[in-house]
Amino acid sequence: MLPDSGHPDPLPILRERFGHAAMFPLQERIVRRVLGGGDALVVMPTGSGKSLCYxxxxxxLPGPGTSLVFSPLIxxxxxxxxxxxxxxxxxQYINSSLRRAERERRYAKLAEGAYELVYATPERMHKPEFVQALANLPGSVKLLAVDEAHCITKWGHDFRPAYQQVGQFRRALRSPPTVALTATATAEVRTDIRRTLGLDEVQMPLFASGIDRPNLRFEVLDCWDDDAKLAALAEVARAWPGTGIVYFSLIKQLELFAARISELDLPLELVIYHGQLDAAEKQRVYQRFIQAGPDQRLLLLATNAFGMGVDKSDIRFIVHAQVPGSVESWYQEVGRSGRDGRPxxxxxxxxxxxLAVQQQxxxxxxxxxxxxxxAAHHAQAWPxxxxxxxxxxxxxxRRDRGDRRxxxxxxxxxxxxxxxxxxxxxxxxFVxxxxxxxxDPADIEAKRERDLHRLLDVVKLIKADDQRAFVIDYFGLDADA
Structure with missing residues (x-):
């Protein structure tokens, strides 16, 4: 990449500090725009190099100061x-998981200009100590990155109320170059991201990687009962050597299938992952999954507690044994397969x-x-x-132990x-x-209706003659963007 006239050249930094000789063309276009003082809305799959774009x-970027990254995922x-x-x-990161003394130490270091990059949850915007540390910073916030930007909007599948103030906060920072990034965003969500940031399509153009990945084969199989699902899983495991993931909505269903798969004569190693495992077991399973070679044919049965941040390029198959709750979550999960470009x-x-499970x-x-x-009252009164x-x-x-409320x-x-x-x-x-x-009861009901609408979109995906074409149309992106 040749630097634009008057813009700093990122190649030496890319080589010396990141250890890469070159960028992908889309990354280069985004970096070029940001170094020129522009803003960018980035839609790229998880694992495709979004983070390097900010x-x-x-x-x-020259001069004193820091770059600030808002992320909701601690x-x-x-x-x-x-x-x-x-x-x-x-x-460095600053979030609520830190003890007060450590947060205060990091605020002081931030105010001294000790950090090149600072990651924070969006809730930090409302903390006077955080705002004051940024105000005392030598130089300025040179760049603002908003990760998981779909959380900005109520139309996104993981709305975070604190993100609604990010546009106002950006203006208080004197509107530094801003990059909003997400793996999945419909046209409606993209419009709302820009609106919240106070920018339009010209000021914050879209940079999107091709949503169509030809190496991924999509299929929907009608299964009338668990026996049919088990037979389908066994067929997939035999036909697709390598590492695979089977996603379940319910832990009890996951454990039932783990027991039944164990009884089959399949040449694989079976492991499970869900939110009720203790931290040590989660880490053990995660490391085993990452390190598994194709010949070991590891099969992971998991809930959606597994997957965020997983960096493994050779996942050969992903099966949803139960209907997912949204097209966005389904696409993020299947998008973890085949990152090495192989079928x-x-x-x-x-x-x-x-469907009744997801409705519940x-x-x-x-x-x-x-x-x-x-719940807030009990949290405040907890002794x-x-x-x-x-x-x-x-x-x-008081009654149903399976109730997840x-x-x-x-x-x-x-x-x-x-x-x-x-x-x-x-x-x-308690805070x-x-x-x-x-x-607000009206807001709660509106969210419930949005969630049901997303489930209806999953049904449309299932019934579509061509799931690939449905996904491209759903996200409003060209196949090759």
Whole structure:
């Protein structure tokens, strides 16, 4: 890449600090625009090099200051910072998982200009200490990156209320060059991202990689019962050597299939991953998965708790044994297969009864305003400081132990900033009481309807004659973008 006249050349930084000789053409176009002072909306699959599109300009832009990255995913930001620091890059993260003393230490270092890149959750925008540290920073915030940008909009599949203020915060930073990044965004979501940031399509043009990946084979198989699903899984495992993932919506269904697959004479190694495993077992399974070679034919049965940040290029097949909750989540999950460019299978086993499971999830994931207020009250009154979902569940759910509304309450309270996670242990601490009108019944019902509409889109995907064509049309992107 030849630098534009008057713009810094990123190639020496790319070679010396990232260890790469060149960029992909799309990455180059994005980096060129940002170094020229422009903004960019980036839609690229997970694992395709989105992060370099802001990390490289962040280190190349001249002058004192830092670059700020907002990300809602604490675990992922911690992994990214660890990877940058291993390269000798002065990166750090600030989020609610840190103890107060450590957060204050990092605020002080930020104010001194010690960091080249700072990762933070969007909720930090509302913390005076964070705002003051940025104000005291030598120089300025030279670049703003908004990762998982679909979380900005209520039309996205993982809305984070704090992200709604990112446009106002950007203006308070004197509108530095801004990169908004996501793996999946419909045309409606892209429009809302720009609106929230206060930019239009000319000011923030779209840079999208081709959504069509010819090496991925899509199929939907009608399966009337678990026996039919088991037969389909066995056929896939025999026909596609290498590492594979089978996704389930319910842990009990995952465990049932794990037992039944173990009884079959299949040449594979079977492992499981779900949210109820302890941290040590999750790490063990993750490492085993990453290290598995094709000849070992590892088969992972997992819920959607597995996958974010997974960097493995040779996943040969991904099967959804139960209907997913949205086209976006399905596409993100199948998109983890075949990143090495070799043929890979993406199979969805459709049983109409599974739709009822997802409909129940929609009800569970949208607890009413009364239950949210009650959960906030119990969190504030909890006598032992830190708490987890098992502490609050008996106070909220009196009968059905399978009811997931307690988990949903904690998710909503965390997104609203009422509670904050403590480390990665699944425990929380109380932060503030909710405002009087914070849990609006009309907003809750509107979200529930959006979730049901997304499930209807999954049915349309299943019934489509051509799933590839449906996906291209759904996201409003050309096949080769």
């Amino acid at each position: 990390q490289l300009p962040a280190l190349t 675990a992922l930001m911690e992994d990214q910072v660890a990877a940058l620091r291993a390269k000798g890059i002065r990166a 890979s299978l993406c199979s969805l086993l459709y049983c109409q009864d599974d 999830f929609v009800e569970w994931m949208n607890p009413d305003a009364r239950m949210l207020a009650e 032992h400081g830190e708490f987890d979902v098992d502490d609050l569940r008996p106070l909220l759910i 307690a988990e949903a309450c904690l998710t909503v309270l965390e997104k609203q900033g009422v509670i904050a996670p403590v480390g990665s242990s699944g425990r929380y601490r 503030r009481p909710p405002e009087a009108d914070e849990f």
